[in-house]
Amino acid sequence: MDAALGAPEKMAERADDLTPMMAQYFELTREYDDSLVLFQVGDFYEAFCEAAERVARLYEITLTKREDSTGEYPMAGIPIDNAESYVETLLDAGYRVAIADQVEDPEEVSGVVERAVTRIITPGTLTEDELLGGAANNYVAALARENDRYGLAMVDVSTGDAYATGSDSLATIEDELGRFDPSEAIVGPDAPTDPFECMVTPYDERAFTAERARERVGRYFGPPERLLASDAEVRACGALLAYAEYTRGGTGVGEDGQLAYLNHLTRYDPREYMVLDSVALESLEVFGRRSVRSSEGLTLAEAVDETACAMGRRELTDWLRRPLIERDRIEARHEAVAELVGAVRTRERLHERLREVYDLERLISRVSRGRANARDLNSLGSTLAVVPDIRAAIEDSDSRKLRALHDRLDDLPEVRSLLSEAIADDPPPELTEGGVIASGYDETLDELRETERSGKAWVERLEARERDRTGIDSLKVGHNSVHGYYIEVTDANLDRVPEDYQRRQTLKNSERYYTPELKEREDEIVRAEQRADDREYELFVEVRETVAAESERVQRLADALAQLDVLVSFATVAAEFDYARPEIVSEGIEIEAGRHPVVERTEDAFVPNGASLDRDDRVMIVTGPNMSGKSTYMRQIALTALLAQAGSFVPAERARLRLVDRIFTRVGASDDIAGGRSTFMIEMTELAEILEHATEDSLVLLDEVGRGTSTTDGLAIARAVTEFVHDEVGATTLFATHHHELTDVAEQLPAVRNRHFETSREDGEVVFEHEIAPGPAEASYGVEVAGVAGVPETVVERAAELLEDGETAASADEGGVPARTNGSGDTEADHENPDATAEIDAIRERLREVSIAETTPLEALRLLAELQSKLEAE
Numbered sequence: 001m002d003a004a005l006g007a008p009e010k011m012a013e014r015a016d017d018l019t020p021m022m023a024q025y026f027e028l029t030r031e032y033d034d035s036l037v038l039f040q041v042g043d044f045y046e047a048f049c050e051a052a053e054r055v056a057r058l059y060e061i062t063l064t065k066r067e068d069s070t071g072e073y074p075m076a077g078i079p080i081d082n083a084e085s086y087v088e089t090l091l092d093a094g095y096r097v098a099i100a101d102q103v104e105d106p107e108e109v110s111g112v113v114e115r116a117v118t119r120i121i122t123p124g125t126l127t128e129d130e131l132l133g134g135a136a137n138n139y140v141a142a143l144a145r146e147n148d149r150y151g152l153a154m155v156d157v158s159t160g161d162a163y164a165t166g167s168d169s170l171a172t173i174e175d176e177l178g179r180f181d182p183s184e185a186i187v188g189p190d191a192p193t194d195p196f197e198c199m200v201t202p203y204d205e206r207a208f209t210a211e212r213a214r215e216r217v218g219r220y221f222g223p224p225e226r227l228l229a230s231d232a233e234v235r236a237c238g239a240l241l242a243y244a245e246y247t248r249g250g251t252g253v254g255e256d257g258q259l260a261y262l263n264h265l266t267r268y269d270p271r272e273y274m275v276l277d278s279v280a281l282e283s284l285e286v287f288g289r290r291s292v293r294s295s296e297g298l299t300l301a302e303a304v305d306e307t308a309c310a311m312g313r314r315e316l317t318d319w320l321r322r323p324l325i326e327r328d329r330i331e332a333r334h335e336a337v338a339e340l341v342g343a344v345r346t347r348e349r350l351h352e353r354l355r356e357v358y359d360l361e362r363l364i365s366r367v368s369r370g371r372a373n374a375r376d377l378n379s380l381g382s383t384l385a386v387v388p389d390i391r392a393a394i395e396d397s398d399s400r401k402l403r404a405l406h407d408r409l410d411d412l413p414e415v416r417s418l419l420s421e422a423i424a425d426d427p428p429p430e431l432t433e434g435g436v437i438a439s440g441y442d443e444t445l446d447e448l449r450e451t452e453r454s455g456k457a458w459v460e461r462l463e464a465r466e467r468d469r470t471g472i473d474s475l476k477v478g479h480n481s482v483h484g485y486y487i488e489v490t491d492a493n494l495d496r497v498p499e500d501y502q503r504r505q506t507l508k509n510s511e512r513y514y515t516p517e518l519k520e521r522e523d524e525i526v527r528a529e530q531r532a533d534d535r536e537y538e539l540f541v542e543v544r545e546t547v548a549a550e551s552e553r554v555q556r557l558a559d560a561l562a563q564l565d566v567l568v569s570f571a572t573v574a575a576e577f578d579y580a581r582p583e584i585v586s587e588g589i590e591i592e593a594g595r596h597p598v599v600e601r602t603e604d605a606f607v608p609n610g611a612s613l614d615r616d617d618r619v620m621i622v623t624g625p626n627m628s629g630k631s632t633y634m635r636q637i638a639l640t641a642l643l644a645q646a647g648s649f650v651p652a653e654r655a656r657l658r659l660v661d662r663i664f665t666r667v668g669a670s671d672d673i674a675g676g677r678s679t680f681m682i683e684m685t686e687l688a689e690i691l692e693h694a695t696e697d698s699l700v701l702l703d704e705v706g707r708g709t710s711t712t713d714g715l716a717i718a719r720a721v722t723e724f725v726h727d728e729v730g731a732t733t734l735f736a737t738h739h740h741e742l743t744d745v746a747e748q749l750p751a752v753r754n755r756h757f758e759t760s761r762e763d764g765e766v767v768f769e770h771e772i773a774p775g776p777a778e779a780s781y782g783v784e785v786a787g788v789a790g791v792p793e794t795v796v797e798r799a800a801e802l803l804e805d806g807e808t809a810a811s812a813d814e815g816g817v818p819a820r821t822n823g824s825g826d827t828e829a830d831h832e833n834p835d836a837t838a839e840i841d842a843i844r845e846r847l848r849e850v851s852i853a854e855t856t857p858l859e860a861l862r863l864l865a866e867l868q869s870k871l872e873a874e
C-alpha cells in the first residue's frame with residue numbers, strides 16, 4: 001500500500017488562515033491520514049494539494065487549481081455519478097479511500113456545508129456492487145496472537161459472512177488464509193504479517209486488547225466464551241468488528257456504531273475439513289486464481305458450476321474450498337444429490353425458480369446499512385415470493401438434507417406482504433425522485449398526491465381557457481424550475497394581454513406572466529409535492545427499518561437457498577456428464593474408469609483410467625513420457641476425492657473412497673527471483689512441508705521430485721522421499737517420475753507398486769495411448785516427444801544419435817557400473833586430484849556428524865542442498 005498521505009503540507013503551513021471549506025478538508029485529511037480523502041464539492045469529489053497531484057497522475061487528467069484569499073491549491077476531481085470506476089483505480093494502486101460527503105442540504109444552509117467521512121473504501125471492505133466484481137466473497141481478515149495461540153477472524157462486509165478459527169500452529173493459519181484468500185488484513189501486536197499475500201493495513205492496536213474485544217464480540221454475538229475457543233480468537237474477532245465499523249464511517253450503523261446485519265459468526269476447527277492449502281488449490285486448478293495452465297481457462301469450480309444464483313455460486317466455492325471429513329454429513333449431501341438426479345422435473349423446477357432468486361445476503365446487507373433503494377426492496381420481495389414454490393418442490397423429499405432445508409425455507413410472509421403493499425411496482429432508482437411508495441398504502445400520501453395531480457390537471461386545462469378568453473392562439477402555459485408556472489405571450493400579442501396578468505419574466509420576443517389564481521395553484525402544487533416527497537421518504541425508511549429488523553431470518557433463508565442451489569448444481573452436472581455416486585469406505589481408493597472433470601470437457605476423446613490404492617498398495621510409482629497423461633491422472637484422483645468430500649458425485653463409472661484429511665501436491669515450480677529462491681529451493685521447501693505434515697490419512701501427489709538438480713542427486717532425493725513416505729508417513733501417494741531407476745524400489749518396499757502409461761511407435765512416430773498399465777515404462781521417448789513438440793528435425797536426429805551412443809557406452813560398462821575405485825573407495829579420478837579427495841573426506845566427516853534418527857525431513861533436505869553446493873563449488 002502507498003505510504004500514508006497525511007495532511008497537505010501547503011495547508012499545514014497556513015492552517016489558521018484557511019477558508020471554512022478548506023479548513024474542513026484539512027481537518028479530515030489529518031483525521032484520516034492513512035487514506036486519500038475525496039471531498040464532495042457539488043457534483044464532484046475533489047482532492048487538493050499533494051493528493052490532487054497523485055490523482056491527476058493516476059487518472060491522467062488535467063490538474064487544475066482552486067484560488068481563494070489564502071492562496072492557490074492544486075485540485076483534481078472525479079464525477080460523483082461515476083465515482084466507482086475511479087475508486088477502483090485508486091484501490092488497485094494501493095490506496096485506501098475516505099469518502100467525505102456533504103451531510104447537509106446546501107439549499108438549507110447559509111454558510112459552509114458540513115462534510116463528514118461516510119465510509120472508508122479498502123480492498124477488503126467493499127460493499128459497492130460495481131467494485132465487488134461478481135458473486136465471489138470478499139474477505140478482510142484479522143490475526144491476533146496470545147502467547148503461543150493464534151486467532152484468525154474473517155468477514156465479508158458485503159454479505160455478513162463471518163468466520164473465526166484458531167490454532168497453535170502458524171502453518172495451520174497459513175493454510176486457512178490460503179483457503180479464504182482475503183483481500184486485506186489487520187494484524188495485532190506480536191502477530192506476524194508474513195502469512196499474508198494481501199494488503200496488510202495498520203490499525204489501532206487498542207482494538208486488539210482483550211477487554212475491548214470481549215465487549216465488542218459480546219454486543220454482536222453474545223458471551224464470547226460460548227462461541228470462541230481462546231482469547232486470541234476473541235481479540236481477532238473484536239478487532240475485526242471494530243475495523244468494519246470504522247470503515248463504514250458511521251453510516252448504516254446503530255447508535256452504538258454496531259453493524260446490525262453482522263449477526264452470526266461461524267466458529268470452526270480446521271480439522272473439521274479437508275485441508276487444501278494455496279499450493280494444492282493452485283496446482284489442482286480448483287479456482288484458477290493464479291494459474292494460467294487450465295485448458296481453455298476452465299477450472300474445477302467452473303466445471304461443476306450449474307448454480308442459478310449468486311448465493312449458490314459463493315456456497316459452491318465454500319464447499320470446494322472446505323470439503324468435509326465427517327462421513328455422515330458427506331453422505332447426507334450425496335443422498336440429496338442422488339434424489340435430485342433421479343427427479344428430473346423437480347430438479348429443473350428448482351433450477352428455474354432459483355434463477356429468480358436475487359442475492360439476499362448483499363440485499364439485506366444494504367438494507368441494514370440504510371443504503372438499499374426501492375428496487376432493492378422489490379428484489380427482496382420478489383425473491384420471497386418464489387420461496388413457497390421452492391419449498392413445495394422438496395416437501396415430500398426422502399433426503400435428510402433436503403428435508404432440513406425445507407424446514408428452513410422461511411418466506412417471511414409478513415415482510416413479503418409489507419413489501420407488496422408498500423413498494424411501487426417499478427420505482428425509480430433514486431429515493432429523491434418520488435414514486436417509490438405504492439398507491440393505497442398510506443392515506444395521507446394519497447391525498448397529497450391527489451392534490452398535486454388535480455393542481456397539475458388544472459394547469460393543463462388553463463392554456464385552452466386562456467386562449468379562448470384572450471383570443472391569443474399562440475398563448476402557451478409552461479413551467480421551469482426557476483420561475484415556476486407561467487403564461488407566455490409573444491410581443492405581437494401584448495396589446496391583448498388581460499389586466500389580471502402580472503409580468504414574471506421578459507424574454508427576447510415574448511413576455512411571461514402569471515395570474516393570482518395560477519400563483520395560488522402553483523403554491524398548492526409545490527406544497528403538496530414537498531409534503532408528498534417528505535412523507536414518501538419517511539414511509540420508505542420505516543419500511544426499510546422493518547425489513548432490517550428481520551435480517552437474521554433473511555440470512556438464514558439465504559443460506560438455505562444457497563445450499564439447495566449447490567445440491568441442484570451437483571445433480572445437474574452428475575446427470576449431464578454421467579458422474580457416479582461415490583461410496584465412502586474405511587480403507588482404500590478404488591476408482592473404475594475415472595476421468596478428469598476439467599480435461600474431459602476440453603478433449604474430444606478422453607481416455608478413462610482406474611485406480612486401486614489400499615494399505616498394501618498405498619504408494620504408486622507412475623512412469624511414462626511427457627504428454628502421456630501422468631499429471632492428469634494424478635490430479636483426477638485428487639479431484640475425485642475432493643469432489644466426493646464436497647458432496648458431489650464424481651466423474652467415474654464407480655468409486656469407493658476413503659476419507660482424506662488433506663491433499664498435498666508437489667507439482668511444478670517456478671523461480672522466486674525476488675525472494676531469492678530457485679526452482680529447486682521452492683521444490684524442496686514444498687517437499688519438506690509435505691514430509692513434515694502428511695499423515696496416513698493424507699493423499700500426496702509428487703510430480704518429478706528432484707528435477708531441479710543433477711540426475712544423481714535428483715534420483716537420490718526421489719528414492720529417499722519414497723522410502724520415508726512408505727516407512728514413516730504411510731500416506732496414500734502417487735509419484736510421477738522420469739527416474740526409471742526409481743521403479744526398482746517396488747521390489748524392496750512391500751506397499752509400492754509400479755504403473756506406467758502405455759506408449760508405442762507406429763511408422764517411427766510415438767503414439768500416446770493414455771492408458772495406465774501395471775509395471776514400469778519401457779522407455780522415456782524423450783527424443784520422440786521433442787519431435788512432436790516441434791523441435792527442429794536436425795536437433796532431434798542428433799539427439800537420437802547421442803542417445804544411441806550413450807546406451808552403447810553404458811552397455812559396454814556392464815550396465816552402467818560406476819568407475820573403478822581404489823582400495824580406499826575413491827575413484828581413480830579422485831585419486832589423481834588431492835583437492836577433490838580432501839573435499840570428499842570433508843563431506844564424509846560432515847555426514848558422520850549427523851544423527852539420522854534426530855534429523856527432520858526439512859533438516860535432511862537442507863543438508864543435502866549444502867553438500868550439493870559444496871560439490872558444485874569444487
